[in-house]
Amino acid sequence: MEISAAGRLEVRITAADVGKRVSVRSMIEHGLPGEKFTDTVGVLTSWDNGVLLITRRSGESVRIAESALVAAKAVPSAPARRRGPAASYEELARVAARAWLPVESERLGAWELRAASGFTRRANSVLPLGAPGLPLDEALEAVRRWYGERGLPAYVQTATGAKGTQELLCAELEQRGWVREVTAELWTGPLAPIADRGDPAGVALSREAGEGWLARYQRKGVSEVALRVLRGGPSVWFATVPGAAEGAPPAAIGRCVVDGRWAGFAAVEVDPALRRQGLGTAVMAALARQALDEGASAAWLQVEADNAGARALYTGMGFAAHHAYHHYRAPDAHGTGTGTGTGTGR
Template sequence: MSVRRVAEFADGRPVFRDVIGVLTSWDDRGLTVEPRSGGPVSFDERLLVAGKVVPLFPARRAPLPGVSPVELQRIAARGWPAVEQEPLGEWTLRASAGFTRRANSVQALGDPGVPLPEALAAVRRWYAARGLPAWVEVVTPGAPEDLRAELDRLGAAYAPTLVRVAELAPLSRTGDKAARDRVRLARTAGPDWTSLYRRVTGEPAVEEAARAVLHGGPSVWFATVHDTWGCGTEGDDTPPVLAIGRCVIDGPWACFGAVEVAPWARRRGLATAVMAVLAARAAEEGATAGYLQVEAENDGAIALYDGMGFETSHTYHYARLPEA
């Protein structure tokens, strides 16, 4: 939005100022606009003079930044920060009441500072003390060379995950413009956003951890598409939200995740629209590339991201240690 407001009075006359950015809230407390740079601008509704919708700044084409799998894994960890973190040498133990494997696994990058059998025994004890299974994030290269062999010896079960990357400029222009215009951005995940998030459990400890993880990261944005098309069945109790998504901006990289579309609203291009708008917002903050993580067996999501221009950077594995 481009918003004009009364900023002050000089000699009894109003002084007007404009701010261009994302209108993130408008309620009884007033309006808040998040500009491209600097902090949010908040003011009383009575000071509002005029406003109009303007497109986000066009993303400029740029090659993917040079980054190793290890560096990208560390960036991803910052974009999905665990509630509790503890070092084990160069490894990082992470726990968040069981909310997602990424936030409840040890990131085994570098040297744990002790022999691998001792390190994995410590990992087991640490997670057992929290009532959680022991997951190990294994990145090759990046993890110790003998880690996979030691995990095999212990009988670990593996779950592969793909890390996929794409340039932001073409991504920000994908999909239908009418669908993109329906996407709304916010700094927080409100009840409407969480109503469609499939990882909601209803358990208080998990929900508290989920909110902390979801809102953690350098610069977080939440996208929502509301049901202004009347896609739901009249009289049912389905949520009035059609699609959601999340993006975390960290320097040149933007992480995409939590992209969900209501079952009755699929095949309308809403996931693409959500990704495009989040990409455009990330470009406003200087990002040039995006990444996401998807389970290797999720063929539907992989096909969707193929169509958006994502390519596989690398594969890592979550290895679950059997209970001692």
């Protein structure tokens, strides 16, 4: 907190600091005995009618009455990261987008409108890396028309928690009634240690998602459009551990997209009866070795915030959260969207 030369806590932010990352201490109106104050760190996304709105790294919005402020100051735009390869939000957003290529896309200024018959929110949402070239309300109306023409709900994918992410856009969408349906995180880590962790013997790699691989994949009845999305990307590999019995679904599968220095992991799935035997680690090790052979050095994946098992596994592999990402649905759209994989986001 900001302390003056006289030793007093001071509020050193104003409404002119909207868009900056801040640290705020405020009084608790109804706290436990002995609790008087709470601290909030995040991006100041609005300050209107005596109320501050602060968006935390997770995307959670916190409302604080101006009258409750005890101390506040602007802080660096993002905390120093201690783990994982250095990368900007924009670089990772573009790499992740290339790993789930839509079958149709269109530009709206610096926004990319993406569609793939509803297969994954990632391939059926707007990626807003910059300004749309129109006032926001007009841009959102154009987005809703574009998806409506394709019989799809309108989604906008945003991110929070890193330098250059879109806390202000999140707040604008929420003010307009857009609903945040899914929050996940993008994690990064060094690639080489993954290749050394598991025994890749018995893991088969292929350029195609064959019948066996699809039999283990979480999503059943995959369409031709879905296959195009799964196969899309700079260099895509599918890993399969055969089942114990002939004709049985694979014991484990995984997907990796190699893109320059990055290897993106997804759809790592293991037969529930065979979990905790290292099969998921073996799949990732085999895919990591292939990615290393192609010149990659860093890894990324997407994991949902409430998937404790996946988070523990990936932490042990050296991954750490880089930023959170969210999918906002237009208020008049009733589709629920779809996701892919277990433990690797949506």
